[in-house]
Amino acid sequence: MTLIRILLIALVAWLILRMIKTRLDRHTEHKKTQTDQIGAMVKCHHCGLHIPKQEAIESANHYYCSQEHRQLEQQDD
Ligand SMILES: [Zn+2]
Missing domain, CATH: 1.20.5 (Single alpha-helices involved in coiled-coils or other helix-helix interfaces)
Structure with a gap:
C-alpha cells in the first residue's frame, strides 16, 4: 500500500x-x-539607423535616433 x-x-x-x-x-x-x-522599427532620417519606434524622436513626420541627429537635420533645412 x-x-x-x-x-x-x-x-x-x-x-x-x-x-x-x-x-x-x-x-x-x-x-x-x-x-x-x-517591436516596430523606424529609420533615422539623418543616419539611416533602425531604432524601435518607442525610442525614436519624432519631428516633422520624420524619425531620428537621437536629439543630436534631429537638430543636425533641422539645421540643414
Ligand atoms: Zn541617426
Missing part, C-alpha cells in the same frame, strides 16, 4: 508542476506578443 501512496503523491505533485509550467508558458507567450507589438 505504501508504494501506491508514493505513486499517488508523485502523480499529484507532477500534475501541480504541470499546471504551474502551463501558466508560466502562457505568461511568457503573452510577454512575447507584447514585445512584437512594441
Whole structure:
C-alpha cells in the first residue's frame, strides 16, 4: 500500500508542476506578443539607423535616433 501512496503523491505533485509550467508558458507567450507589438522599427532620417519606434524622436513626420541627429537635420533645412 505504501508504494501506491508514493505513486499517488508523485502523480499529484507532477500534475501541480504541470499546471504551474502551463501558466508560466502562457505568461511568457503573452510577454512575447507584447514585445512584437512594441517591436516596430523606424529609420533615422539623418543616419539611416533602425531604432524601435518607442525610442525614436519624432519631428516633422520624420524619425531620428537621437536629439543630436534631429537638430543636425533641422539645421540643414
Ligand atoms: Zn541617426
